[in-house]
Amino acid sequence: xxxxxxxxxxxxxxxxxxxxxxxxxxxxxxxxxxxxxxxxxxxxxxxxxxxxxxxxxxxxxxxxxxxxxxxxxxxxxxxxxxxxxxxxxxxxxxxxxxxxxxxxxxxxxxxxxxxxxxxxxxxx
Amino acid sequence: xxxxxxxxxxxxxxxxxxxxxxxxxxxxxxxxxxxxxxxxxxxxxxxxxxxxxxxxxxxxxxxxxxxxxxxxxxxxxxxxxxxxxxxxxxxxxxxxxxxxxxxxxxxxxxx
Numbered sequence: 001x002x003x004x005x006x007x008x009x010x011x012x013x014x015x016x017x018x019x020x021x022x023x024x025x026x027x028x029x030x031x032x033x034x035x036x037x038x039x040x041x042x043x044x045x046x047x048x049x050x051x052x053x054x055x056x057x058x059x060x061x062x063x064x065x066x067x068x069x070x071x072x073x074x075x076x077x078x079x080x081x082x083x084x085x086x087x088x089x090x091x092x093x094x095x096x097x098x099x100x101x102x103x104x105x106x107x108x109x110x111x112x113x114x115x116x117x118x119x120x121x122x123x124x
Numbered sequence: 125x126x127x128x129x130x131x132x133x134x135x136x137x138x139x140x141x142x143x144x145x146x147x148x149x150x151x152x153x154x155x156x157x158x159x160x161x162x163x164x165x166x167x168x169x170x171x172x173x174x175x176x177x178x179x180x181x182x183x184x185x186x187x188x189x190x191x192x193x194x195x196x197x198x199x200x201x202x203x204x205x206x207x208x209x210x211x212x213x214x215x216x217x218x219x220x221x222x223x224x225x226x227x228x229x230x231x232x233x234x235x
Contacts, residue, residue, distance in 0.1 A: 035224075037170075044126065045162070045170060045213050047224040060223050094169055101176070104156035108176060109217065109224060111162070114169040 002026040002113045004095050009118030016085050016122070022078040022095030022115055030073040033098035035111060036080050038091035046091075049080065050098060050109075063089075085122045092117040127152060128159075128214050128227035135233040136204045144199045144230045146214030152195075152225060157217040159197035161190060164211040164229075173212070174199060201232070209234050 008020040020036070036048040049069040050058045057069050068081040078095050096111040129147040136142040146159055153159060161174040172181050174190040177197055189200045201208055214227040 037226075044211075044229040045164075045215075045226040047226065050224070058223065061221070099175075103158060103176065106156050106217075108158040110158075110160035110172065110175045110215065111170075112172045112175075112181065114171065116169050 002097065004097070004113060004115030006093065006095055006115045006118040009093065009120045011121045011123065012085055013124050014086060014122055017081070017083045018085065018120060020080040020082065020093055020095075020118060020120070022080075024076050024078065027097070028073075029071050029076050029078055033100060033109070034069075034071065034078045035096050035098045036069060036078075036093055037096055037111065037114075038089075038093045039117075040088075040091040043091075048093070051078070082120070085120075087122050090120060090122050092119050126228040127218050127221065127225040128216060130212075130214060130227035130230045132228070133231045133233065135235055136201075137235045138204050138206060140204050141200060141202045142204060142232065143201075144212050144214075144232070146197045146199070146227050148195050148197075148216060150195065151220040152216045152218040153192075153197060154195040155219050157219070159190070159192065160215045161188075161197075161199045162213045162215065164213065165207075166210070170213065204234050206234050208232060 003025045005023045035050040051069045066084045094117045095115045097113040100109045162170040163173045164170045177192045218225045
């Protein structure tokens with residue numbers, strides 16, 4: 001059974017840093033595409049970052065240059081290092097597995113398994 | 125302002141049918157990127173509901189169905205049940221933004 005458990009959220013001051021973890025079980029993180037998606041309080045879903053099994057990484061414009069996605073294969077864990085945090089980064093952060101297929105001349109990606117989320121609050 | 129446009133809310137009585145639209149543009153749905161749908165029950169994480177416009181993962185009731193039309197997609201829910209009350213999100217990829225995008229979400233109320 002696929003399970004994703006996020007941790008590392010909390011209260012941090014603007015400009016501060018935080019590292020989120022996503023412990024996976026039931027599958028191998030390094031063999032899968034993995035993503036972070038966030039949801040600000042009372043708002044919709046926003047894609048944050050994705051790492052491919054080959055190691056390629058992708059970021060939304062809102063976090064590029066400040067956040068880093070990575071993984072530890074020995075711990076089967078996904079991470080999100082968040083630096084220079086801003087108030088607008090306040091959200092529940094979910095990790096998710098990303099599955100892909102080829103259709104209409106393009107690779108198509110969706111998020112199939114999700115963790116329960118961890119809350120990050122950026123405030124002074 | 126989301127790249128994919130959804131109605132903020134829809135409602136229906138138990139047993140009825142409702143549809144939720146997701147309208148995109150030439151850089152996402154119109155560019156051949158498929159639409160996927162998620163259900164988020166109150167206080168829980170999102171759950172994959174439909175992928176590739178029409179495909180239901182194992183365990184999703186056939187009351188949920190999807191369709192596509194040009195630069196839009198739709199989610200239909202038939203035989204509405206009270207437990208269907210949730211937020212529903214569409215998702216695709218946008219080539220202009222070089223990233224994955226979600227609709228703003230639609231809150232379904234079962235009257």
